[in-house]
Amino acid sequence: MAQWYREFFDDLYLQVYQPFETLEQVRHEVDFIIRALELPQDAKILDLCCGQGRHSLELARRGFQVVGVDLSEALLYAARKRAEQEGLTITFLQSDMREIDFFGEFDAVINMFTSFGYLENEAEDEKVLVKVAQALKRGGKFLLDLMNRDWLVRNFQPMGWRADNEGWFVLEERTFDHLSGRMETRWIFIARDGVRYERLSSIRLYTVSEMRTMLERVGLQVTNLFGDYDASPYTWDSQRLIILATKM
Numbered sequence: 177m178a179q180w181y182r183e184f185f186d187d188l189y190l191q192v193y194q195p196f197e198t199l200e201q202v203r204h205e206v207d208f209i210i211r212a213l214e215l216p217q218d219a220k221i222l223d224l225c226c227g228q229g230r231h232s233l234e235l236a237r238r239g240f241q242v243v244g245v246d247l248s249e250a251l252l253y254a255a256r257k258r259a260e261q262e263g264l265t266i267t268f269l270q271s272d273m274r275e276i277d278f279f280g281e282f283d284a285v286i287n288m289f290t291s292f293g294y295l296e297n298e299a300e301d302e303k304v305l306v307k308v309a310q311a312l313k314r315g316g317k318f319l320l321d322l323m324n325r326d327w328l329v330r331n332f333q334p335m336g337w338r339a340d341n342e343g344w345f346v347l348e349e350r351t352f353d354h355l356s357g358r359m360e361t362r363w364i365f366i367a368r369d370g371v372r373y374e375r376l377s378s379i380r381l382y383t384v385s386e387m388r389t390m391l392e393r394v395g396l397q398v399t400n401l402f403g404d405y406d407a408s409p410y411t412w413d414s415q416r417l418i419i420l421a422t423k424m
Contacts, residue, residue: 177360177378181294184375185248190228192365195340197230206234208405209286212420213317215240219283222311224273224304225291229255229266236264243267245276274303278311285311288321293380301380302390309394312423318396320419324403325357325381326412343368357381384410384417396421 209231215221217239223232226244228251236242236259244266246252252268259266269276274295285308295301308318329352337347347364363375382390388398398421403414410417 187250195342202230213284222282222285224287227251245269276307284317286319290323305394316423318421322417324417
């Protein structure tokens, strides 16, 4: 399952998950991003692992300067197409998140929807944080949105499913390894016509203390924790772990 993330986020992923994305939810999340970051309206933001650009597009609609980076060409194609249709000026770049090459350019970096922990080990994940710190201006802010490991372990479900209005049925078969801290998932996508597709994923889930240690090693100080997009305080009962860190 090594480097599963290079193949997972393709046209099939977009077909399956686009129907789950609502403009109302995106606006709610971006409201939170703006409130948490407390930035002037013309601030420059890097959306790291931007996917199909849902946050990038909404931030640009609100007047922010946005650069979106993702590894998936399929998702970036969708993001560029939507930006062009709306007449939005957004730079979308294809890159591995360990290889971004910005220096003191951004007021903020955001990494949303558990897009951290995909890589093969902690050392590779930390390379991402090094690049984030490098990209930020001094005093710049990093908003990192993760699944809350503490909540997941206490409420672990080895199987889950959901369906959407377009006819997609999604089944997840999950395992969690306490030694590695990784959750591995077998995804089964069933289309309206009964055609079945399968994907595998493996994500390292970090505790809040582990993340603080990693962030501090690269010069980012944790300044706030949130438990959801409503800005509620983080607790071990929160389903999200959203970390706000500042470049010192």
